[in-house]
Amino acid sequence: MNRRPLFLITVLCFGFAFFYIPILSMMVYSFNASRLATVWGGFSTKWYVSLFSNEQIGAALLLSLQIALISATFATILGTMAGIALARFQKFRGRVLFSGLVSAPLIMPEVITGISLLIFFILLGELIGWPGQRGFTTITLAHITFSMVFVTTIVQSRLIQADRSIEEAAMDLGSRPWQVLKDVTLPVIFPAILSGWLLAFTISLDDVVITAFTTGPGSTTLPLLIWSKVKLGVTPDINALASLTVLVVGIGVALAGWILNRAEKRRAADERLAYQANQ
Amino acid sequence: MTETAPFIRIEGVSKSFGSFQAVQDVSLTIAKGEIFSLLGGSGCGKTTLLRMLAGFEEPTAGRIFIDGQDMAGVPPYSRPVHMMFQSYALFPHMSVEKNVGYGLKHEAMTKAQRADRVREMLELVQLTPYAARKPHQISGGQRQRVALARALARQPKLLLLDEPLAALDKKLREHTQFELMSIQERTGVTFIVVTHDQEEAMTLSDRIAVMDKGQVKQVGSPTEIYEFPTSRFVAGFIGSITAFDATITGIADGLALAEVKAFGTTITARATPGLSPGQQVTLAIRPEKLTISQIRPESGNVIAGEVKDLAYFGKDSLYRVTLPSGELVSVHAVNAQRGDAAVRAPGWYDKVWLSFDPPSAILLTE
C-alpha cells in the first residue's frame, strides 16, 4: 500500500536541505583562514581560538546565562501557576482577562512589548526612584514576563490531557486539594514543566528585541553583542560562535531524544513483561 | 444446480510481519451469497486475513481469487470489495448523505442516479430522516448503519465486516443481528464477518471458520462446529464444555468404549475416526447434554455424583456436580416441568445420577 508517496519524500529532502545548507555552510566557513568570510582561503581554527580568548564574548555569555537561569526558573514557577489556574479552576473573577493576558504575548510583535516595558521602567523610575538604572534586573523582569506565557501554554495543555481520576482518588483518600496538587498532579506533569523551563531558558538566552529595549549601559547580553557585530556584516568569528552554538544545541537535542527514547523503550519492555507474567 | 467455481477462493495464504507469522497457510472457499464468519480470539490472524481480502495487506504466500479474478497486486481502491470498519470510520466533515454517497463518484452514474442510489441505501438501513446530519450528531448504532449503507452503496461483490456487533449494547446487538441478516438476504451480497464472539458467529453465519494462531482449525456450519468439533480447541472455544481424560477400550460402528477415570466407569461415546484401543483421548461433553436425576436411569451412560453447587435462573438451572474422582462437571437442566413433590429437582448435597446418550459426547485426540 502506497503510504509513502515520492512527492512527500522529495519535499522532505528539499525542506531539510533548505534548513541545513545555510548552517552547514556557516560551519564550514568557520574554519576559513581568510578574513573575507565568503571566500575560501584555507583551513584554519584561528577563529575558534580567538573566540575563546575574547573577554567581551565571555562576559556577555556569562550575563546571558545568569539572566536565562533566573528568568527561566521564575517564569516556570509563575507559568505553571497560571497553567494550573486555567486548566483546573473553572470560574474565577477576571478569568477572561487572565486568559487574554496569557495568550497575547505569544503573538504580539516583540517591538511593541519592548517599547511598552521601556516606557514603563522609565516612568516607574521617575515616580518611585526605581529602577534608577536599567540593566540586569529590568532585563530579567522583562524576560520572565514574556516567557512565562509559553510555560503556561505547555502546562495548561498537559493538564487538560492528564488523568483526573488519580487526583480524585487522592482526594477520596483524604488529601486536601492543594496537597493533591503537590503530591499527585505536579509530579505527573513534571516532564511538561521541565520542557517549559527549557523553552523559557532558550527564549531568554536568545532574545534580542525586548532585551535591546530594556537594557542599560554595561549590560550587554550575548545576543546584543552579536546583534551589534552582525549589523556591520558577516564576520568569521561569529561563524565560529554560531557553529559552536549549533553543536551544543545539537548535542543537547540528540541527548534529550536519546534519553526519552530509552525511557520509552524501558517502559514498553516493563509493560510487556507484566503482560506475559499474567498470561 | 451444479456448483461452479466457488465465489471466493483463498489458496494457501500466509502472511508474516518480520519473524511473526500472523496467518499460516490458510485455504478457504466461500460461496456466493453466503454469510461466512472468521471466528477466533485476539491474535489468531482473522483481522489480518480480512485486511488481505480488502487489499490493505498483501499475502506473503498464496493467492486470493474473488469471482475468479486473482487479487494479487490489486490495490484496495480497485477491488470489488468494501469494508465496514470496526470504528465505522465515518468522515466527520461530511453529512450522512455525503458519507453514504462518497464511493459513488467512482461509478459511471449521473448525478440523479447517484442521488437515487443514496436514497435507496438510506431506506435500506432506515436512516432517511437523518440524511443531513453529521456523524457526531447521531447515535453509535445509527453510525454503524451509515457505515453499512456506505459500504453497500457501490453494490460490491463482497462485504467485509470487522467485529460488527462488538460496540453495541445487548439489546441493540440482537436487533442488529437480525437486521444484518435481512439486509444480506435482500441484497444477496456475500458477507465475511470477523468476530471474537462465538454467539455472534453462531447466530449470523451460514458457515464458520474457527481460527487459532494463524491457522484454520475447523470450517463448518454452526451446528457442525458446535455438535461435531474435531479438536479440543474448537470444542472449548464454542459454548462451554467439560473435558476429561479417557482411554479407549474398544471401537465399534463409529462409537467407542472408553474408560473415564473421573467417572469411575466405562462409557460409550461418539468417536472421531482413526482411534484405536489403548489410545489416550479427551472426552468432551456439553452441560446441556447431561441429564440429572435422583432416580437411576435404566439405560445409556450412567455416572454417580453429588450436587456441590447450583444456580437457579428460573427457566433453567446450572448444577456443579462432584464426581467419584472429586472432579467437577457442569450440568445444564431446563426446568421444563413445574416443581412437584414426587419429582423434586435436585438440591444441594443431593446424591444424583448423571446420564448422557452415546452420540452426545465425543472423544477427541487433539
Add this chain to the structure above:
Amino acid sequence: MDMPGQANRLSRWFNRKGWSDLIVGLPYVWLVVLFLVPFLIVVAMSVASRAPSAPPFAFGGDYPWINLEGYQRLFTDDLYIRAFLTSLSNAFVAMIFCLLIGYPMALGLTRVSPSARSILLMLVILPFWTSFLLRVYAWMGLMGKNSWFNHLLTDAYNLMTPASWALKSLPMMYSNFAVVLVMVYTYLPFMILPLYASLERLDPTLDEAAMDLGTRPFGVFWDVTLPQSIPGIIAGGLLVFIPAAGELVIPTLVGDAGSPMIGRVIADEFNAVRDWPMASAVSVALLVLMVVPMMVYSHYQAKAGGPK
C-alpha cells in the same frame, strides 16, 4: 494576637481558599503590572504630545489634553501607509511559502517509519532551539555578493539567460526578497511542529475507508486529510503571519532601508527620532490591525488542538 493563633488562622485560610487565590493571584498580578499596565501606558502615550523634555512626552495644555495628531499622520504621511503595506505583504507571502513548504513536510513526517520519524523530528526541532539571530546570520552569509551560493546561482542564471543580461552577482541582500526568504527560513519550524501534531492526531482508518471505497491516494488526501487539517492550517498560518508583520530583526539585517517594515518604523520613531507618542500611535495601529487575526487564531487554535 498571639503567634500560635495567627499561624492557625493563616493555615486555615491557606487550606480553604488561600492556596487557590495564591495560584491565580501571583501570575495575575505579575502580568497585570508588567504587561497590561505598560500596554495601557503605550495606548495613553499615543495621544500625548511630543515634548523636548526627558522623558520626551507631555500631555498638552488644555482640555482634552489629548493629541490625535499622531493618528492623523498615520493616514496622511506616506511613510506609514507604505510601511504597513510592506509589512502585511511580506508577512503574507512568508506565510504562504511556509504553508507550501511546511504542510507537505509535516504530512511527510507522518508517513515515514517511526524510527526515521524520531530522527527527522529532531532535525526539525534543532533549528528551532538554535539561536534565531544566528540563523538569520547564516543566510546573510549565503546571500552576500561573494558567497559560493550566490556565485552558484549567478552562474546558473547566466547560463540560462542571454549574454546581454549577464550579472556578476545576484542582488539578494537588502531587499524584500531577502526579508521574505529569511522569514520563511526562521518561521518554518513554527509551522511544521503544530501542523505535524494535528496531522498526527488524524484517524488513519478514515484514509483506509476512503481507499476501500475506490479513492486513489491523492484523492484520499484531497477528500479526507485536507478538509480535516484546515483548522491546523489556519492556526499555523496566523502563528507565522502575526509576529512576522511586526518583525524588527530580520528587516534591519537584510531588508531594504528604503522601504522599511512597520517594526523598524516603530523602533526608529522611538530611538532615532525620539518621538514617543508617534511610536506609540503606530504600535497601537499595528495592534488594532492584528486584533481580528489574533481572534481568528485563538478560535482555530482551539479547534486544531482540542480533543476529538
